[in-house]
Amino acid sequence: MTDDSTPDIVTSSQPLRMTDGASADLLIYRPASAPPRAALLWLPAMGVGARHYDGLARALAARGVAVALHEWRGLGSSDRRASRRANWGYRELLGDDLPASLAALRRSVPDVPVHVGGHSLGGQLACLLAAMAIQPPAGVVLVGSGAPYWRRFKSWVVLAYIAAPALANLVGRLPGRRIGFGGNEARGVIADWSRSGRKGTYSAKGLRVDLEAALRRQSAPVLALRLRDDWLAPAASLEFLLGKMPDAPSQVHLVSPVDLDGQAADHFTWMKAPSAIACRIAEGL
Numbered sequence: 001m002t003d004d005s006t007p008d009i010v011t012s013s014q015p016l017r018m019t020d021g022a023s024a025d026l027l028i029y030r031p032a033s034a035p036p037r038a039a040l041l042w043l044p045a046m047g048v049g050a051r052h053y054d055g056l057a058r059a060l061a062a063r064g065v066a067v068a069l070h071e072w073r074g075l076g077s078s079d080r081r082a083s084r085r086a087n088w089g090y091r092e093l094l095g096d097d098l099p100a101s102l103a104a105l106r107r108s109v110p111d112v113p114v115h116v117g118g119h120s121l122g123g124q125l126a127c128l129l130a131a132m133a134i135q136p137p138a139g140v141v142l143v144g145s146g147a148p149y150w151r152r153f154k155s156w157v158v159l160a161y162i163a164a165p166a167l168a169n170l171v172g173r174l175p176g177r178r179i180g181f182g183g184n185e186a187r188g189v190i191a192d193w194s195r196s197g198r199k200g201t202y203s204a205k206g207l208r209v210d211l212e213a214a215l216r217r218q219s220a221p222v223l224a225l226r227l228r229d230d231w232l233a234p235a236a237s238l239e240f241l242l243g244k245m246p247d248a249p250s251q252v253h254l255v256s257p258v259d260l261d262g263q264a265a266d267h268f269t270w271m272k273a274p275s276a277i278a279c280r281i282a283e284g285l
Contacts, residue, residue: 008032009061013077014104018096025077026104027051027069029061036066038285039114040141041105043098043122043129044069045267046193047176047183049076052271053119059278065285066112068105070122073097075183082186084172089188090125090204098129102137115285117141117223120233120267121193124148124241127222128202131214131245140248141281142224144267146237147244148193149200153237161197165190200240215244222250223284225277228257228265253280 014026027050030036040060044050050069057067073092074082082088106114116137118126123145130140150158160181168174168187176182188205196202202211222245226238242250255265259276263269270277 009058012108014108016100016104018092018100020092020096022073022092022097023079024071024073024097025050026071026101027054027057028066028105028108029057029069030066030109031061031064034064036061036109036112037064038138039066039068039105039109039112040281040285041068041070041102041114041116041126041137043116043118043126044072045118045120045122045144046072046189047075047181047185048072048119051076053274055271056274056278059275060282063278063282065282066105066109068101068108070098070101072183074186082173082184082189086186087173087188088186089206090128090192090202091188091207093125093189094128094132094204094209095207098125099133102129102133106135113138113285115139115141117143117281118145119143119271120145124196124202127215127218127241127245128211130220131211131218132209136218137220139220139285140218140222141284142222142238142241143277143281144227144230144233144270145224145241146233146239147200147241148197148237149240150197151200152240153234158198161194165194202244212244216246218245219247222248223281224250224252225255225280226252227255227267227270230265230267232267251284255280 050071123142174185
C-alpha cells in the first residue's frame, strides 16, 4: 500500500513467525517512484519499538534506500512480553528473530545490496548478525553504538552490569520502564548484555557460536556515526567494537549539534529530526 502522508514511499507490514512460535511484524519502507538502490535492515536500541524509527526509515526511503524496521521480541507488534514465565536472550534474537527479518527483507527487495545496521544495542547485534550470516551483508551501519565494556566508560558503569541482572532475576524481568532504562527486558537479554559489559566479550547462553571469533572474520565495511554528546556510546566504546572486526574497513563520522539544526547530538535526540543522519547513511551506502 502507498502511504498517503508520503506519496513517494510505499510502506508495508510483513508478519513473521519464528521457529519457536513467536511472531512480530517487519515494517518495510520502499521508494515508490523507482527501484531501491540499496536496502537496510535496521535494529532499534534496547527497549525502543520499531515505529520510533519511522522518520529515519521515511527519510532513507526518500533517498532511494529500502528500509526494514525490526521489532524486538517483547516490544510493539511482538506477541511476547517478558515475565518470569517468558524469557529469552541473545540466542533467540541472533539465532531466530534477526535471521528471519533479514531473509524477509531480501525476499521483499531482491537484487539490491542489503546492509544491516542499528542504534545502540541494535548496532552491536547488527555486527553480530553480519558476522554470523551465511550470506554476508554488503555493509554494516552504526548510529550511537559501541561495545558496552565497562573499562571504556566511567568506572561506576560496572555497577549497572551487576545491579541490572540481579533486579531482573528478582522481579522476573528488568522493569526498564519503571527505572528509566530500556524497556521491560527479558532476564536472558539482560544477562547476555551485562556479561558483555563486565567482560568485554560477546557470548550468548545456549548459542553454539564463538561470537568473538565470528566478529574477527567479519569483513563487511562498517559506517559508524558517533554522536558528539552521547555518553552512552562514547568514542572509546565505538573504537572497542570496531577493534573486534579487524578485517572490516570502517569509516567513522562525528555528528554535532550543527548537523542536527542545533539540537543536542546525544543518544536519542537525533531521532526527533533524523534527516541529517539519514543523509549520511544514504551517502555512505
